[in-house]
Amino acid sequence: DAGVTQSPTHLIKTRGQQVTLRCSPKSGHDTVSWYQQALGQGPQFIFQYYEEEERQRGNFPDRFSGHQFPNYSSELNVNALLLGDSALYLCASSFTGSNTEAFFGQGTRLTVV
Amino acid sequence: SQELEQSPQSLIVQEGKNLTINCTSSKTLYGLYWYKQKYGEGLIFLMMLQKGGEEKSHEKITAKLDEKKQQSSLHITASQPSHAGIYLCGADLNTGTASKLTFGTGTRLQVTL
Secondary structure (H helix, E strand, O other), X not given: OOOOEEEOOEEEXXXXXXXXXXXXXXXXXXXXEEEEEOOOOOOEEEEEEEOOEEEEEOOOOOOEEEEEOOOOOEEEEEOOOOHHHOEEEEEEEEOXXXXXXXXXXXXXXXXXX | OOOEEEEOOEEEEEOOOOEEEEEEEOOOOOEEEEEEEOOOOOEEEEEEXXXXXXXXXXXXXXXXXXXXXXXXXXXXXXXXXXXXXXXXXXXXXXXXXXXXXXXXXXXXXXXXX
């Protein structure tokens, strides 16, 4: 049983460009959350998708957008990249409902130059 | 100020020694998650605690939740080099559904021979 998988593992982009990161949730999970982790910090919640809709959103600008597909996989899009967007982007999947565990993928390391 | 405070920020222990990491919330805890992270990698799920007084163990790691104090502790017995890494506590401060986790800044553990 594959856990949460993310692609790509590493990415280098130029300021102003756009980037798309992808996540496949753990089998049986229907909810995908995205987090940004800056160096030396804990992960910060970006948003969460359930039933193909954004259910919750953290304190991130509209440049950050996402999508969830019918197979529960998800994409994170970031437009007009800034140097400060350089971080490890983590995807977490869970099954909606109480008493659920959240499992994380290996992350995508984004470097903006 | 951080909603979740972890202490200590870093820890160096000799192999075989016991250690404790604390996580304190400024808000009501609906769920408390412990993860381990190797540098630059994804988060490995350790344990989830949801009820006051709950205590869970896995191999040599024990986590407890004190709901009244809004605090959790992670205790490692007879530490080994494989325990080295960054330990992160994450809390659901809203609904108890792992819908949006708030993380501490982590505790960096080094285990010396």
